[in-house]
């Protein structure tokens with residue numbers, strides 16, 4: 001290891017490295033679109049829709065402008081709107097609950113599980129009212145939510161299930177791909193996601209033909225035939241350039257997700273013995289795709305003004321290591337959702353996680369050397385003996401259970 005490698009900044013994500021692997025094919029495909037003069041909802045989009053539907057074991061894929069639109073259109077296609085309630089976690093990216101609110105329906109938060117960070121099925125039934133229409137679980141950080149109990153509750157109460165699959169493309173729950181478990185699933189191709197476009201893009205997948213047909217109408221101004229508007233819709237089309245980028249990357253997704261699992265295994269092994277830190281856990285029976293590798297920095301000082309996590313983040317940065325906090329304030333305490341009337345203490349797990357979570361560098365091209373440098377820094381900051389001094393080839397653990 002040279003000195004320069006040793007001191008080079010470790011980013012949380014390195015999209016340049018990914019681009020270098022596929023540059024030639026990517027540029028060729030994009031240029032072909034530019035030269036074709038056919039820019040919106042063309043061949044590339046159709047091809048991507050079929051490929052994503054196949055990947056998610058669904059019959060239909062519907063390309064849209066971004067993942068947030070996918071969530072809004074999912075609710076719209078199910079006629080969920082004013083007077084309706086949708087159950088969703090308070091610990092997720094804001095778009096999950098925003099979509100419900102934008103539709104004029106009410107997000108009803110249910111706390112998350114402290115180990116998986118996902119919607120806690122045991123708390124759902126207490127939140128169901130006669131107005132509840134749907135449950136919207138999120139597969140946060142790439143780990144599938146506990147879908148069997150969620151689907152069982154939804155069935156018993158006649159509720160729809162919309163998966164927010166923005167962070168977990170390629171993941172599996174008990175042998176079934178995420179996206180195929182609920183009535184509908186929403187995917188984001190935001191550039192930092194495991195499958196990222198070179199701009200904004202999104203997709204819906206579903207097994208219901210009628211819902212798919214309605215989504216195609218809604219994404220294009222309510223038209224079945226051009227310039228004949230059966231109902232109001234929006235412009236949320238996917239463009240050919242983004243689809244061409246995504247088609248180029250799609251064959252690499254499984255391999256990239258596999259590499260993320262190897263990186264997670266290196267972290268897990270090296271973090272053993274690190275004090276005041278909880279490494280993420282993987283539920284048996286799921287395949288995690290590690291959109292983020294998120295640890296908890298345990299803060300035993302109670303609710304002081306600044307979480308210990310914030311100073312750990314700063315000290316990592318001083319050592320040339322970037323990290324991120326997803327997400328520093330749970331949704332029920334955000335001003336944007338103040339009208340829902342929630343208060344501090346309503347969702348203790350989400351509130352604790354918001355103070356404790358820290359996402360470490362995670363991308364397929366990350367080396368074991370870099371991972372060990374991150375862990376060494378964490379142990380210096382938090383306490384704990386460094387167990388691995390010299391990096392060398394280490395067999396990757398079998399992936400069963402990841």
Ligand SMILES: *Cc1c(COP(=O)(O)O)cnc(C)c1O
Pocket residue numbers: 066067068069092093095096138164166167188189190200201202
């Ligand atoms: C990224 C993301 C979205 C929104 O996707 P965009 O394409 O950015 O609109 C929604 N939900 C979750 C959980 C996300 O991570």
